[in-house]
Amino acid sequence: MSELILPEHVARKVKAKSAVPEVKAEASPVESAYVKQDELYLDPTKMDMTAIERLPKPTGWRMLVLPFRGQGKTQGNVYLPDEYVERQTLATVVGYVLHMGADCYTDKDKFPGGPWCQKGDWVLFGRYAGARFKIEGGEVRILNDDEIIATIADPKDVLNV
16 A cells, blocks of 8 residues: 655644544733623623723823714704715814823923813814724824814814815
């Protein structure tokens, strides 16, 4: 009878399948931090935290801004399609300051007049400014402190065209 010649990686798989299964060693601390794919992906310990507390905290001179979403209907009570509202949200240049990093506006040479905005302000920023990323329920941006163009009283005053 002739001998079957297999590539080494295939031979190892065949050998491993026929061998007695090994007792798996205890998982390392890093491996145990991951949730298995077929299990729930939510961490129940986070359930007590509010949505604002679960948002990322910006570092350094960065700030977390929630873009203005606008209304889902016109003044004449005509409902706008979700796709249109989503497109307007992506194109908006207005946002609400949620968090500020520890070093925001601390450079006295760059900001001699003091901070340009503070937490809780509606601000105007450049269309492509900052890093945007999705969270559950929408999108947020992280902007540098010098990317703020102006503060505004009412976000509805600025139209997206």
